[in-house]
Amino acid sequence: MSGLEKLLAGLAVLPFGLGFALTADQSDADDGTVVFSFSDPAIIESSGLVVEQGLFATVNDSGDSGRVFTVDPADGSTVAVTEWDGEPEDVEAMAPMPDGDVLVGDIGDNNAVRDSIELLRVPFGEDGPVDPITYDLVYPDGAHDAEALLVHPDTGQVMVVAKEFIGRLYAAPEKLDKDDPNRLEMLGEVMPIATDGAFFPDGEHFVLRGYGSATFYRWPSLDEVGEIDLPSQPQGEGIAVGADGAVYVSSEGADSEVLRIGLPKALRAELDGTTAAPDRDVETTEDPAADDETDATRPFWSWALGGAAGVVILLVLLRSLRPR
Structure with a gap:
């Protein structure tokens, strides 16, 4: 995989990871x-x-x-x-x-x-x-x-x-x-x-x-x-x-x-x-309420936000790479 391909792949998944981090902050750590x-x-x-x-x-x-x-x-x-x-x-x-x-x-x-x-x-x-x-x-x-x-x-x-x-x-x-x-x-x-x-x-x-x-x-x-x-x-x-x-x-x-x-x-x-x-x-936590939140049930808005940001980043990057 070329350096450019690695960069594109990383940018594609980074916003989804950020979406996960946003929801992780909502839990009772x-x-x-x-x-x-x-x-x-x-x-x-x-x-x-x-x-x-x-x-x-x-x-x-x-x-x-x-x-x-x-x-x-x-x-x-x-x-x-x-x-x-x-x-x-x-x-x-x-x-x-x-x-x-x-x-x-x-x-x-x-x-x-x-x-x-x-x-x-x-x-x-x-x-x-x-x-x-x-x-x-x-x-x-x-x-x-x-x-x-x-x-x-x-x-x-x-x-x-x-x-x-x-x-x-x-x-x-x-x-x-x-x-x-x-x-x-x-x-x-x-x-x-x-x-x-x-x-x-x-x-x-x-x-x-x-x-x-x-x-x-x-x-x-x-x-x-x-x-x-x-x-x-x-x-x-x-x-x-x-x-x-x-x-x-x-x-x-x-x-x-x-x-x-x-x-x-x-x-x-x-x-x-x-x-x-x-x-x-x-689930190994003491709080039964914690069973209600897993990766699959984290608020949809955070995943959507991360995904949308990923699309925007990719479009901007691809546009910048077009021959001029």
Whole structure:
């Protein structure tokens, strides 16, 4: 598919996605509990979140140097900046490793032109310069943009989620090779436009987030076990799961907040392993009224509005491409 064809395809579906986002805002999402706000003026595009040892870590989005900020939630202050030489291309994510290190994902590729993506392994919470171990990853089916990076808490296997309208989960070999490219394997389809993800401590569940919602999965079956609307955020691009299973979300923006979000009882029970797996066709939320709103029953006006906008955009673009 040519670059122009990709652009046209993206524009055709983007307004429908916007229509979905408009209706998602109408639901009764949990507002979350503010844990802290980033107070470091250098943290302006938090993209990716890790919680370890009572501290939080984040990285800035593309355009920053190679560094990780470790933050004390007591006051939001930065207590360590882990730095390394080199010019990252597009850092978008982080994930904790089983041994306590952190994996930084230089995995962004908005134009889908990179031959490979890069992971950097650095010690958690170390202040000052470090010499990271780097790994190159190669997709089996061409370049993809990605913002979600996951690491299995037991095996250490690395996974990357393509940020596309058909989300796909890719897995690296369980043992990464630091000398040669590591070929990814596509495991299955997951939520579209994922901006981050994290495993739960049990290694049997993981969560992916988008800008307005989060979807929970079983591992390794990739069965969905629940979906929730997330609190409104300027540009939500971070999610982390604590050792106790608590779920935290973060957003880009200066002085942005990190929130702890509540989960419906049935979903929490599934994640804690205290109940039988819920039927895939049964809503997992506590509020019976929430059963009334599914993707199929979202207000028609939003889909119509998105569709109409898509037609207008395509007509304008096609007109501009006519020979003059």
